[in-house]
Amino acid sequence: MGGTEHLGVRREGATLVLTLDRPEAKNALSLPMLVGLYDGWTEADEDDSVRSIVLTGAGGSFCAGMDLKALAGKGMAGEQYRDRLTADPDLHWKAMLRHHRPRKPVIAAVEGYCVAGGTEILQGTDIRVAGQSATFGLFEVRRGLFPIGGSTVRLPRQIPRTHALEMLLTGRPYSAREAADIGLIGHVVPDGTALDTALEIAERINACGPLAVEAVKASVYATAEMTETEGLAAELERGWPIFDTDDAKEGARAFTEKRPPDFRRH
Structure with missing residues (x-):
């Protein structure tokens, strides 16, 4: 079982739990996190004893998006993983579920911030649970950027186009209830219980063929x-x-x- 300093991996029965673990940065994506995610998806695909995957975040947040400084800066955390990115330039897109779809069901358990790259990874998951205070959104246009993690393609296929375009073009935050109302997530639960609910869903999946x-x-x-x-x-x-x-x-x-x-x- 793998994992890195920014990505925890553990088993709950037949469920592989991947935890984005950089709470001091609201679990912003870093090179160690991306490498850990990629390895986690690979482990789940290759291990037949894994029947489902739960993706969650530590410290009360899911993911606040990409940490560009951590990815580009020399001598920063995760430099020892840079050879992995060099060997597979597509690794970060596979990690973010843009260029990879695990064959096992993936359940997202969201608390707190799930914005920018967090909302983009979310679109690669299959079932989505969120605490009632969670925040969603694609903030890229507010910074003059493009949500290149797949959102202009996937979001209009997952929710009505009018809602997808409003989210993409305004860059505004969405509450968990709003996200559920437009179909981005499936469950809104009391804060602090998203992971428990996700594991309950995973257990029901695990009981099936x-x-x-x-x-x-x-x-x-x-x-x-x-x-x-x-x-x-x-x-x-x-x-x-x-x-x-x-x-x-x-x-x-x-x-x-x-x-x-x-x-x-x-």
């Missing part, structure tokens, strides 16, 4: 830009083989025998 869960997630994203006819055909191609797995047979047996299923990815 992992081959089925991963195939369902893959189908949702793979068919998103297809016509309905194309999507339905692709769904059958991906979904029918699941019915021939040992896990599918075990699910039926467990239902008949009134016991929890023992799924083994076969």
Whole structure:
């Protein structure tokens, strides 16, 4: 199990919990954090015992965006990781879920600030929970910058275009309730309980057949830009083989025998 000085990694049963851990900077993205995130996504993809991922932040914040000084400055924290970025110039985009989609479900547990790059990473997650005092927003235009983490492409596909454009073009902050109302997040919970709620959702996912869960997630994203006819055909191609797995047979047996299923990815 990996991790860096700015990214904590731990297991909660079949859930891999990744914690952005730079609270003194409201978990602004740094090179050690990006390397840790990339390694975390890779670990989850490669370890079949991991069935879900929870992404959260330490110290009452999720992520306040990119720390440009930490990424560009020489002799600053994380310099020892720079060879990783040199070896894979795309690493930071994979870490931010711009150029990588984990095959396991990713649940975001948000407290406090989730702005700029934080809101961009959020768009790469699958299920989103936030404390009631959380703050969202894409502030880049207020600084004369461009939200290049994918927001001009993803956000209008995830929420109504009028709301996406208002968020992108005004750079204003959004409360958790506003974010839920426009569909950016799915749950608003009391402050301090987002992680607990996310872990509860993860546990429900973990109790399901992992081959089925991963195939369902893959189908949702793979068919998103297809016509309905194309999507339905692709769904059958991906979904029918699941019915021939040992896990599918075990699910039926467990239902008949009134016991929890023992799924083994076969």
